[in-house]
Amino acid sequence: CGMFSGGPAKLAKPTPVTAADQRVKLSTAWQARLYGGWRVDPYQATQVAVAGDRIVVGDSRGNVIALNGAGRELWRRQLDGRISAGGTIAGDRVYVGNDAGFVTALSLSQGQVLWRSALSSEVITRVVPAGDRLLAQTNDGKLWSLSAKDGAQQWSYSATIPSLSLRGAATPLADQDTVYAAFSSGELAALDARDGHLLWQVPVATPRGRTELERLVDADATPVLMGDSIIAGTYQGKLGAFNRSSGAESWSRDMSVFNPLLLANDRLYLTDAQDVLYAIDPRTGATLWRNDQIQGRGVTGPALVQGTLLVGDRAGYLFAFDPESGRRIGQARIAATGLQSAPVAFGDGALALSREGSLYRLRVARR
């Protein structure tokens, strides 16, 4: 029982991929050093934004950085306050939220600040463009709708959230005139995009247990839309599908998940809180396959790149899985510290952001 317990336990090297399974080669095309790293494990979940040949990423010192496809920096803008969830690109605009409570709009070409709007707390999700409006969620459980033109605040919806909740939140979704948002109370809500009027609200899971910690049921996993239902998942709770217009539950199963969900070629992929990779039938919730070889490695959510499922971990490893069988078909250590968030498809590979603040352009070659 030492007095000073060290930092997060050192992760052992993962078991190697057998030759038979080795079917994906992962390598780094280029690497760009940003300005400042995150000391926290990948729960900071800062994502990389990509549009055509443009890449926009935020570092932990509040810099918004735009690079071209070759990793050369185009421009850099310092905002006051740290960027939590990363930027988004829409048309020739970049939108970024930071922990000083500001949503800032910059021009994609030169990065001038066009406008900024002060919200009520830290902006902890990415800013989601939806037509001529922008959606974002703040740490105090509020969903905001701003005008994309000048950042004017149109409406906000605030959910009642517990005093203790999980770090992070689900990114809001928009489809035509409906906005979907999941909150740290474990509830999923649908609102009319025009005026923020609540359509329906359902608990994806209800808090259980005696202590504040056992009762955490944050719906932090970014939901996905599929057909006429929406699938959302909570920490220490449930994964469930709900009818988009009525909120009626079509299926629900026990699951503890906080990384974003991925819907691809008619399958739902996710990594749960125990770092098990699942493939689930989105219509019934049944498990198609599961892979627990990366358990305990503090993994990111899955990403589909070049037909391969990619997952990063806390030690900087990137793993490739066959989306059909779930077998591990490749892995490589690409960074000295953990990966911040799921890799983002880019060109013939992907982009991944590491904790110590480096951006990697990866090549994913399937044999």
Next chain:
Amino acid sequence: CNLYRVDVQQGNVIQQQQVEQLKPGMDRGQVQELLGTPLVTDPFHPERWDYVYSFKPSYGKREQRRITVIFDASGKLLRVEGDVKPAAAPR
């Protein structure tokens, strides 16, 4: 130089207008409500309450005022004795 001595204050402070409001026939509760709880009640004279005020500055004469309230056998206010003049405002 004279040495440091604590001033000694004792007893209830009674203002003139409090005394004026006393009316014969009042019961003990009403007198207590008006003048406050007496600090001097003689064990052998239950029929009288003594409101004694004195103030002895560390150096100087001791100033004193006294009001005695007498009740009849049935505990009703009979009369008030003592030097009834307005108490100077305290220091």
Next chain:
Amino acid sequence: FEPFTVSDIQIRGLEQTDPGTVYNYLPIKTGTLLTEEGARAAIKALYDTGFFEDVQLGREGDRLVVTVRERPTIAEISLNGVKAFPQDKLKESLKDIGLVERRVFDPATLDQIVTELERQYYGMGYYAAKIKVEVERLERNRVRIRIDVDEGQPAKIQQVNVVGNRAFPRQTLIGLFSLGKTGAFSTFTKNDQYSRQKLLGDLEKLRSYYMDRGYLDFDIESTQVTVTPDRRHVFITVNVKEGARYRVKSVSLSGQTDVPATELRKLITVQPGALFSRREVTESANAIADRLGDVGYAFANVNPVPAVDKDKHEVSFDFQVSQGRRVYVRRINVSGNNRTRDYVIRREFRQMEGAWYDASKIRRSKERVNRLGYFDEVNLETPAVPDASDQVDINVNVTERSTGQFMLGVGYSNAQGVLFNGSVTQRNFMGKGQILSASVDVSDLVKSFNLSFTEPYFTPDGISLGGDIYRTDTNTQRLIIAQYRQVTSGAAVRVGLPITEHVNDIVRLGYENTSLSLVEESPQRYKDFVATFGDNVSSVKASNTLVYDSRDSIIYPTKGWNNRLITEGTLPGGDLRYYRVELQGQYYRPITRSLTGFINAEYGFVNGYSGKGVPFFQNFYLGGPNSVRGYRTFSLGPLDPVDNVSLGGTRKVQLNTELLFPVPGMADSKSFRGSIFFDAGWVYDDKYLPSFSELRKSTGIGFHWISPLGPLRFSLAYPIGVKPGDRKEPFQFTIGTNF
């Protein structure tokens, strides 16, 4: 169930409890009519005793059959894995809840314990704590209880963030918080461990910071505490809305008071036109309430009612005073003193019985009782007197500490080498508040005998009378002072006169004889002295010490001054002709709840008069554990050019600045104190103050323990600006000698 008259009562299922007890608690007697409602009351009564798990009432003809199943008693409780709380405190709270060996075991208390333990752990940020309880049945209806706790690691705060601040930078605001990221002192201050109470305290500090700088409408809209899934990192977010900055428009005072309104008005420090400050408003209201409290209005209520002009951002305050009834003190009850006599405590009281309640006199009284140094704790309560709404009692409860030091032992001090000493000091002799001390010291340097007695209250008003008899035989071969032997003996009488509440003047008159014997190596100057004055001198010494002492405690001062002006001299007619003046200023100031700043500055000079020089043994000597740490005792000052020995000086200047802090782990005990210090000092002869570079300086850490053996002082000092010839001595300690 229909009622029937009970002819007989039989109790079944009893293994341990004796039937007498059950009959006693059973509210049914034979020969009475038992109704259903009566039966239900009986069952409840038996349950309430806490002895039984199950109670059934049955009927056989007219006989009432009471079947009970006794609860097991606890044979043993084992509590393992608890590190975050002191074990005995936990056992204590288990005892309060009734979970004690030999007591009846009630399963409900077990859940209560687990919930309480979990709540405590989460309150301290131990989010990964797991608590497992096992109840093992033993024979003869007894149980053994095992409580195993796996505390895990407390979650560390990763970030404290304030959102919505415009007027002040985020860093300043976060600087106000006691919670924060892991820093250098975190293992001691535990500032990186989240706790609800600390957060509430911090939010209050944030609110005060804004409200004291004009932000009347400041509001903390919401606070969020978020934790990472692995429960190792905590983020705290505080969302604020600053609102506008307000200026004070006007201030008024209303309400009928005994104390003239003009006098009360002067106590209001809120200035029209100035920025609104909540602290100033509160302090003004308290000042008025205190002033009324000093003339009996203990329950005076001062309510600063704001009138806010939202558009012009101006606010006016009407201090509405309702002085309530004048309250008198009926009785002062002293308790806890089973060694100190009642009058020794009562005579320190400025508040009398039968007098109006005087808040500052009561505060001063508590301080004076504390300063006696006889008590670890002095608690004061002022409960109301039943059926006398205008009277209160004052209950003074003291916890006595041992004020006697009987010390026989071997000491070591750098100056005096091995020290054999025996001393009896009793600062509360016979509980009468008198101070008596007799001490004998034998060491290579000094053989001394000292007897002193003081009666602090020779007169009821506190004029003190004391006397000393002493003999000191100093032989300095081992020290680096010039070699000589000096035997001084004398007797003196002391009278202490109280000038004001904090100022005391001690007049001392004594006779002193000194005989000297020099050796070949004694410096020439000493030999000249003996030549002029002779080797046996005696004189009558008079001294006057003016003391201003407003420290809150003698043993563990945290605030207040302790200044002395000592003027001493020999009266003409004796052999020696010198006078000495010493000025000493000490100032304690609390920096935080546990940190105290301390400054000690001393200046002194000694001169001969009517043509006679200053006897060398009356010189000032500096250096050593009690003056400038890090240098050998008495080593500072001019040196004899011949044998390089310190001669002391007729002028002395000394400065000590210290940061006093409780020793970690023993924070609440009043006898341990750590310090970080900077010392400087020099003795010299010419008129001008030495330059800063000339002063010998040192810095280091110290440790002070008032042990049963007497005060122990350790210090590790790093000398600065050392000149050639200085004798350094980094580690120094003294045992038993009073500072």
Next chain:
Amino acid sequence: CAAGSKNKAADSATPVERLYAEAEKPYKSGNYQQAIEKFEELESRYPYGRYAEQAQLNVAYSYYKMGESAAAVAAADRFIKLHPTHSSVDYAYYLRGIAYYQAIEGAVWDPQPARNAYDSLNTVVTRFPDSRYAADARLRMAKALEILGNYELNVAKYYFTRGAFVAAAERSKTVITDYQLTPAREEALALLARSYAAMGLSDLARDTAKILAYNYPNSRFLKELKGIPLS
């Protein structure tokens, strides 16, 4: 650093009598510390029955003999709660009383132990008048009262010397009303008279002096009241 748990002697079921006898040896020979440990062990293994009850009483008595009055009072209280109608519950109240009595220092110290002793012994005398401890209880109650009377008188005298005559009067009155049977009453009457005189309440001073003279004709305090006319 796991805290080691106490290892108990094997729970062999020695008959309770042998355990009681084992405990009685040190108890009888005055080694009360060891007796307490033995009796408490007996109680934890055989928590019910005659032996456990006697053991609880012996523990209380042992603490009393060791001078630990607080522990003795606690042990006696526990017995009273567990066995409110036990045949020797009067002894438990008595034990409680003499334990408090033991803590009395005297008339110049904390009066609380004397008050507690008086209250506990009073329970013995009122609820068990014919208990064999009642006689000794009455004696100790009288002594406790005497100490309490002297305590009040000492405080009264202190306030008189400080010139706080209202306080001195009230404290003397407490002696006269609450402790009539104690010797302090005589001097209290004198002090009350002198306090009234100092306050200028000459009629009350005269009446009080007359009562003193009447109750204590040749009281040595009469000469202190020379200034008060007795006519």
